[in-house]
Amino acid sequence: MRVFIILGYTCSSISTPPNPNGNRSTKPYKPPIPKLSPSKSSPPISTLHSRPPPLFAGRWDPNKTHLSYFADLASKLARDGKLQDFAMIVESVVLSGVKGSQFAAALKVEMVAKGISGFLKEGKVRSVVEVLMKVEELGVRPVELFDGYAMELLGRHCRRLLKFKQVQELVELMEILAGLHFPIKELVEPSEVIKICVDKRSPKLAIRYACIFPHAHILFCNIMYEFGKRRALVSALTAYEASKEKLSGSNMYIYRTIIDVCGLCKDYMKSRYIYEDLLQQKVIPNIYVFNSLMNVNSHDLSYTFHVYKSMQNLGVAADLACYNILLKACCLAGRVDLAQDIYREVQHLESTGVLKLDVFTYSTIVKVFSDAKMWHMALNVKEDMLSAGVMPNTVTWSSLISACANAGLVDKAIQLFEEMLLASCEPNSQCFNILLHACVEACQYDRAFRLFHSFKSNKVQETFGKNYKGLSFKPTTTTYNTLMKACGSDYYHAKALMDEMKTEGLFPNQISWSILADICGSSGNVEGALQILNSMRVAGIQPDVVAYTTAIKICVESENLDLALSLFAEMKRYQIHPNLVTYNTLLRARSRYGSVSEVQQCLAIYQDMRKAGYKPNDYYLEQLIEEWCEGVIQDSSPNQGEFSSWDKADIGRPGSLLLEKVAEHLQQHIADTLAVDLQGLTKVEARIVVLAVLRMIKENYTLGDSIKDDMLIMVGVHNEVDGGSMAHNLEVKDAITKLLQDELGLKVLATGPKIPLDTTIESERPVDSDQNLEKSLGRRNELPSELIYSTRRPVVLERLKVSRKSLQQWLRKRSARRR
Template identity: 50%
Template sequence: MGDAAFLVASSILPHPKKPSSPPRRSQRRRPRPPQKPLLARPPLLSDVRRDLTAPSASASAADTRRLLKYYARLASKLARSGRLRDFLMVAESVLTSDAVAADAPQFVARISARMVSEGITSVLGDGNLEGVLDFVREAERLGISAASLFDESAMDTLAVECRRLVNQERLEEFVGLMETLAGYRLYIKDIADPVNILKKIVDPDMAVRYASVFPHSQLLLCSAIQEFGKKYDVTSAIRVFEALKQKSGGINMFACRSIIDICGICGDFLKSRSIFEDLLSQKITPNVYVFNSLMNVNAHDLSYTLHVYKHMQTLGVTADLTSYNILLKACCIAKRVNLAQIFFEEIKHMASRGVLKLDVFTYSTMIKVFADAKMWQMALNIKEDMLLSDVRPNIVTWSSLLNACANAGLADHAMQVFEEMLMAGCEPNTQCCNILLCAWVESCQYDRAFRLFYTWKETGLNILHAAKGGRYGGAGGCSNVNHPAENDSCEAQPLTVITVVPFRPTVATFNILMKACGTDYHRAKALMDEMRTMGLSPNHISWSVLIDIYGAARNVRGAIQAFKTMRDVGIKLDVVAYTTAIKACVDNKNLKIAFSLFEEMKRYQLKPNWVTYNTLLRARSRYGSLHEVQQCLAIYQDMRKAGYSSNDYYLKELIEEWCEGVLGNNNQSGGPLNINYSHDKGDRSKPYSLLLEKVAIHLQKDVGDNQAIDIRGLTKVEARIVVLSVLRMIKELYWLGKIIQDDMIIISGVGKYGTGPASREFEVQQAVLSVLQDELGFDVETGLGAVRMNHSPGPPDASNSRVFQTIKEPKYHKYLARRPQDLGVLRVPKRALHSWVQKKGSPSEAVH
């Protein structure tokens, strides 16, 4: 800093003058700094340097110290008045002087931290944070520790300004400020709670920067991983994890456990496996907590969970009770009851040896295994073992027991378990009440479900307990579902009400009751109104149930109105709502609206489920027009592409009936003429996907397109259906004004696999010929007459006296690239088709 940068007005403070003659010893006094006002103006830089660099010969070291004390006091008072730049000017003048280089620490030591802090507080109070930061930076450059200039009051004011940046969402500036202050060794931990700041940060790099300024950065980085996991941002969490590995210089097991748990929360279980493999590749043995997290995240994959468990044993890591609980959970998800029982017996054996002690989670998980398998008696037996082991059931245990009885359709047993829970002193939650209500609804005891609901609403739930000696301890009752006779000994014990728990129904509660309304949509609407009165908002399930009730009551208009109202109130329509509305329309034979809802559903990019497809495919008991067949075949193809399996046989039967309607005009009785399929029974056991796909392909063509029908690979019945479907399409489109422009070509494949009368292809060709010639009366050209050829004289062929050269019709080239008899080609001339479609009435008349 040069002189010109710090020159200000001349000081009113006179500089100490040299005495003209030494005073007498009795009158000699200690030189004092000037007593004039200190804060009018600072001295000139040149004046300060002159005082320090040009003392008189008689000046002593004491005089220099007095001058340093004087200027330290002057600088401190300048700072207290908020003149921080003037403080820096005086400090630089003193500290850069060569004459006092050795005594510079004395000047720094004599600066009043209290005065400087008051000045800093004043400047920060004016909102000049940048000015304070510049002051701190220059002070550090001069060798004055910034930490020594801030007292508690100044730090509190600085913290307020820093928190203002956070409140204004200026997190980038805040993190940069924390890095700066930490570099000046200021105590920043109390400025803001680091964990709360990490919750606000969305940039992983910024989170790493912020956590790194604290001594406990590893714990904060683990917190950052968890916070990103709560936001379902697994990518950012992994970036923080990689930064943690680099900073710590190794693998932090707590961080590994955290990132694996985050992978589970975000559904990226494959990443959790790669982290585990990375540990093994580095010859690092994870601890039991890492193993438990990995098994828990992959509990949905029983085979991998067992693989991890075996690896755990191979590495010598002792499994704890949590490990076994997770194994039971994996068995429960996979519905492997037998395997769960094996693990449970192993746990009990270890408990008998004192290796571990079963807890409430072990028993509750095992009860859930049996509950999901509808083995309610086994679930109740586990509860008895639990009580004998002096483990008190919790709310999860009781919920699983209620589910066990409800899933088995035992509503009365579920009620007994519920009463036993109340007598045990366990406060039921709404989920327990909903399970019980659902059990009554599923058993069609609707009135009892409503009575329980309104009783609970009015009186709440009374929790009882026996005075002493109950099976559940001091707060336990003595009811026993498995052994009712044991309850007799408890009857003498007085029961008292210890608390009344108010019943707070949820939206799920009302949805269950709405299902009990049957076809009474007025009552269902009243329940929705009651729901709103209690401050609850009907969800998409509520509206879907209401739509279904309207459909069951054959009120299609009400169902569609409820569907529209659902959209109007702002509820996002999902596949369940659309499927329910479609089902209501199909059940009431309003197929036009049903198919329009399906098309609307696809426009909104909602993927139909199996129920949606199956409802539409079963919408018709018979087909009356080509459009209906094309519509259902398109749905069938979409269903197959979506990966769903369908009842091909049912759809094939409908199409077969529609196709046979072609024969109605040629049958004297006016009805369809069916052939005997007894000789083709073996073909009916196979899937009909090939048949339906070929029918769909041919029915998508226009009548003006080339009608080349490929029946290769089909059975006799299937080939018959494909040919008749094309003929029916030709006839229907002709009546709509479409002109027949081409012959109909049928490729049977005879000759490719052998032309003998015993070949399968030959039998299929003969069955098709029988339909065309005998039943429909067509003149069918076979063999060489099937297509019109140009031929020229030449050497005779081994298989025929003619040589086939060029086919006149180029559109047949792709079908007849070889000799026609090699493909078993049949041709129905255009004139024959034209004559046939003009006979009698429309095809719809023939069907009906």
């Protein structure tokens, strides 16, 4: 007998065995649609119908032919591309009482896989996934329906999504396949997926993908590191926070990686915050986390040793890498003494069998001595290495040669180079360059060129004997830069070397152009040197701070300071940050100052230098400004010499208050108020500030500016009971009074009333002078705390006043004297 079974939208006339109960089932059904996000690459498939009733009302008898019959039927439907019908057969059989695993074992996998492969070839991945999700709910493992070819087609689709960077769809598909227990790691390389997520700046998508895998902590580390290489610290930290939420327990790999990433992104403080957060959570880092933290902060010697001491206190034993990092920190800080102590400690540990020093340890300590020009100590370390059976490598030999080169021992450096060849250690380009640099630093220019030509023509055996043949030498840009320095003032020879560099396939860098400009400038051709800056831009190289500093130095040496200042302004416009050499070159450009504008220019550079974090030599600048200020006094009296001979030990204190005060009082708006604040200054510094203001007044007067107000000088604010402060202020007050009256002939009035709390400042000055003083001191909430918050003690404001009339008389006398 024939019956019709409606399967989806497909009507098939097939033979079936009779139902044991004699019933027929012809009612169509609609299975639910699996939840799957829409895909742009696959069109929607026919909707599956709801769940059907069982094919048999009675209990399924596996001993009968029903199981094999329906397994064969389902396999054929799948093979013919009717995956929806295949899913309905599976569901009907399972609802009739057969286990999904039992029915799957009866299926013909090669036929099912062939149907799945057909869909995958046509790109209907979504249709396949929907069916797989359906049968997985019924207890059939979807991965068992795939053969090798079908799995390869699925992998191809995943790799295609990866190739076209459709990472959103890929991650969604991976999440579904992982839930279906597919070996997703074999479908596509996880690191490649993470790289695409990182390229798209999508940390959340990368986190979703990592959470699929059982080894998620490794992938989280990969995510953070990839973002770190792209200097995207915020995204790396997003992955770090997600790892703490998704992973259970404290994972030291995660902590170590995020600290390393902070180092890559130059955010050293963040690495410290992470470490402090671990300690607050009562998590003790292991030695690898400590080593990463110390290595990232190795530029800060004090913090590195602080971490080392904390590690010891927490009971974490140091390993060889830890000591190597400590030596590195000492090397960066130039602390030879500490490096020697650490070296002696690790030697002791080696003698007791706790550690075994490696070539990195020896090479680091050699570099410490090399940078300090302690070549004897560096050679002693080499002997220690050989005694311990550790053979120096190329880095070690380079540091040894550099130690002698830094000390100017060219012959010794060449001797070490020969020993390196005898030890069958092939030198690299750095070794050759160090030898050339040693010759140049010792002004042995001809020897440098002879070595270069012997290296280049592979005739090393003619120079060093036949102990080593076949030496391969390939010049680098550094090689040619070193030789250009050996040209002295021969511009054309240096230019020829730059052209030869190009024929060798090398490209001149900023240093090459800077050397060429310096050579050009040393021959007196300032215009040609500046033209080189333009040539750099034409060559596609943006001049850097070295190039600009070189050009500024050339201008300063040719006494063209205006041009040097214009170059300084230009580099600031291009957002090129000056370095210490740039600032010092400009600050030392003048041996004396002639006008207020020159001093203001200099002080502006000085303040910019301080803001940039550099520590200038304040004493040199203070001497020049003092000399300029003393120029106010003409036909100096004998007393002037007595005053100038005072002890000036206080000048040049850290963060020179004197220079800041001079800079503040030489601003243009101060010329209108004529209020001078000497608080916190010594009597010598106070003298310089007052003279600076008077010189500015005098220069403005010669330009036609009249004196409109009295000159008010505030010496200090103190409590009456503070005897030390009072004595100091009186000393400054007497010194300034003597300067103004005895040396300059000005009339000085002293005024210093007691000022109780919440009372107005009263004095015998004109009203407009009080207003100017208020401008100088600021509003009430900006007054010194002693003046505002003292509730029991009155304070004394020590002030001096030079009247407008006295200033005018003094200026007229100066003008008449010049005439």
